[in-house]
Amino acid sequence: MKSHSIEFVPSFFQFIFIPLSSDNEIQFLQWALPRMGYSWPGFRKPRGQVLKRIRSRMHELSLSGGYEEYKAYLEEHPAEWNHLDRLCNVTISKFFRDRKLWNFLRDELLPGQLQGSHAGTFNIWSAGCCNGEEPYSIAIIIEQLSKEIPAGLDISILATDRDPKVLKRARKGRFPAGALKECTDSERILYFQNSETTDGDYTIKEHLTRHIEFEQRDLTKSLPDRVFDLVFCRNLVFTYFTKERQQEFLIRLRPKLKPGCHLIIGSNEDLPVINWLEKASNTHPVFRVRSDREHDTNYL
Ligand SMILES: C[S@@+](CC[C@H](N)C(=O)[O-])C[C@H]1O[C@@H](n2cnc3c(N)ncnc32)[C@H](O)[C@@H]1O
Numbered sequence: 313m314k315s316h317s318i319e320f321v322p323s324f325f326q327f328i329f330i331p332l333s334s335d336n337e338i339q340f341l342q343w344a345l346p347r348m349g350y351s352w353p354g355f356r357k358p359r360g361q362v363l364k365r366i367r368s369r370m371h372e373l374s375l376s377g378g379y380e381e382y383k384a385y386l387e388e389h390p391a392e393w394n395h396l397d398r399l400c401n402v403t404i405s406k407f408f409r410d411r412k413l414w415n416f417l418r419d420e421l422l423p424g425q426l427q428g429s430h431a432g433t434f435n436i437w438s439a440g441c442c443n444g445e446e447p448y449s450i451a452i453i454i455e456q457l458s459k460e461i462p463a464g465l466d467i468s469i470l471a472t473d474r475d476p477k478v479l480k481r482a483r484k485g486r487f488p489a490g491a492l493k494e495c496t497d498s499e500r501i502l503y504f505q506n507s508e509t510t511d512g513d514y515t516i517k518e519h520l521t522r523h524i525e526f527e528q529r530d531l532t533k534s535l536p537d538r539v540f541d542l543v544f545c546r547n548l549v550f551t552y553f554t555k556e557r558q559q560e561f562l563i564r565l566r567p568k569l570k571p572g573c574h575l576i577i578g579s580n581e582d583l584p585v586i587n588w589l590e591k592a593s594n595t596h597p598v599f600r601v602r603s604d605r606e607h608d609t610n611y612l
Pocket of ligand 1: 402403406441446
């Protein structure tokens with residue numbers, strides 16, 4: 313008999329059993345993901361979505377022999393790995409994801425950072441920006457902090473993702489109501505166009521787009537040609553990548569971060585042990601690049 317992992321969804325007096333994935337499917341992911349540089353635990357939660365795409369791909373290829381046949385197909389057709397990689401792309405996001413972090417950034421971290429910056433450009437990077445929820449959230453808090461921005465300081469937000477489909481949506485700046493769940497009523501009114509004219513969707517107001525530049529970039533291949541004051545790398549590298557790939561990413565990231573700059577990761581993520589970053593908060597996943605020099609010869 314086929315065994316399934318089961319999720320319990322409480323309704324009034326009963327539990328509904330939802331099969332999420334069979335053992336075969338999990339074994340397939342545990343075999344395939346590390347071969348692409350991904351770690352299985354990161355995929356545990358979104359596995360249903362990923363497996364649905366894989367099943368549909370096997371159907372498209374007329375592979376009726378299940379995962380063993382797909383494994384053999386991958387071994388015979390190495391180009392299929394690129395296809396599978398795209399099927400494993402998780403694109404879930406929302407405005408002000410982990411709201412308490414954003415309040416900390418707005419109320420505690422950023423005012424001092426902005427006031428302490430000299431004329432020039434304050435460079436922010438949203439790595440893995442998805443449909444734009446994260447960079448637009450950044451633009452909103454920057455607008456809320458406009459009084460703290462010294463004269464002559466420009467703000468630039470670079471938002472990158474490898475997936476052209478999410479970038480197209482991000483440039484449009486149009487979102488379903490669900491993406492704004494964490495926004496306050498006044499934020500909805502102040503920063504979005506009236507939803508009545510767009511079938512219930514919300515469109516980000518034009519003036520918030522002026523600081524943001526969207527760019528397609530796969531961060532396993534190259535990093536932006538800039539040095540940053542603030543980097544958001546959340547729910548991507550430190551959730552989905554293997555430990556080796558995380559370390560390799562951090563080595564390449566380091567020259568892109570100014571001393572004293574901050575790196576923000578996801579609330580459920582950890583960094584590998586490194587000596588050039590230190591915790592900037594006890595409660596939020598915010599790290600500061602150490603400004604002393606002793607770590608210069610030994611990155612990780
Ligand atoms: C789960 S979403 C996270 C979005 C946002 N950072 C957040 O925390 O809400 C991960 C995003 O990373 C992008 N991504 C995945 N692998 C990538 C890579 N190698 N280079 C750049 N972007 C990548 C995906 O396309 C997706 O939009």
